[in-house]
């Protein structure tokens with residue numbers, strides 16, 4: 001195994017290994033077949049708490065009931081589909097649920113327009129296939145097939161980006177819980193514990209609308225954007241702290257004032273309304289999600305640490321904001337300019353520094 005500190009990004013089961021071990025040791029609930037924890041312990045792992053005197057950090061911040069419903073879905077043999085706007089923690093929740101339930105979040109199919117049926121079912125090692133014909137050794141299992149064999153959970157990211165033939169292949173897997181390998185005259189039956197957690201963006205609607213037949217195979221849970229400023233600030237503060245520590249950014253954590261400003265700007269642009277609901281605001285074309293607020297702040301911290309004195313300044317934030325809001329589009333540039341002049345400029349002394357820094361980049 002490679003040295004932990006050299007890995008760019010650890011999967012959840014390794015990042016939170018000690019927490020998972022503590023939960024396992026303290027687990028008194030009934031553990032479903034194929035699972036490594038009871039549903040209640042999985043819930044604690046996701047929403048936070050303690051186990052055997054050890055603090056379990058919350059991974060998903062938001063409505064606990066949604067997480068309970070997600071876990072309950074996986075207790076039955078139904079598959080789980082998490083949908084929502086970009087950056088609402090669909091992938092993050094899917095990874096952490098899989099880490100807690102199965103212990104390996106790495107069996108992933110990434111959905112794109114180019115995803116093939118073979119990537120969902122199986123393919124062949126062609127050199128071996130040509131040399132010896134179809135043999136079990138020449139079979140290359142998809143992550144889904146491997147999850148079936150192991151009684152584990154496969155993840156399917158951005159499922160609605162896949163062409164309909166690929167989605168159809170999934171329907172038969174989910175309804176039959178088998179994949180037949182005709183070339184070997186063999187059927188692969190899923191072991192207990194097998195399931196799939198898929199994610200889809202609501203912004204991708206219309207790319208490839210998911211068929212009704214496929215939707216019926218899933219329990220669908222909609223992950224909402226954070227309901228209020230406080231919750232979103234809490235999510236951003238926590239994740240920025242974790243990511244900064246992971247990358248050893250060496251910049252001071254952003255002050256609450258900076259967090260609140262960034263999240264305020266994002267919420268206003270997202271909702272098309274000032275927080276006091278007095279003013280209409282135009283929204284930019286791209287998504288301005290919680291996840292983008294997090295990467296904006298970590299990016300600004302990297303700027304401050306690498307080229308400043310390690311203190312996050314208005315100029316560092318301004319550069320990040322500009323990049324997050326204006327995505328290669330003249331309309332976005334106008335929207336951002338209007339926001340600066342009609343909203344931010346009028347906010348008075350506290351916002352003056354950030355306003356001036358943003359304005360300088362935009363003239």
Ligand SMILES: Nc1ncnc2c1ncn2[C@@H]1O[C@H](COP(=O)(O)OP(=O)(O)O)[C@@H](O)[C@H]1O
Nearest residue numbers: 059060061062086087088089090091092290291
């Ligand atoms: N409600 C939330 N609780 C915890 N983290 C969140 C929440 N919403 C967003 N995040 C953070 O946003 C980041 C990106 O989320 P991601 O799962 O990639 O979004 P999605 O797949 O929905 O586009 C993650 O670092 C995640 O921790």
Ligand SMILES: [Mg+2]
Nearest residue numbers: 090091092199
């Ligand atoms: Mg995602």
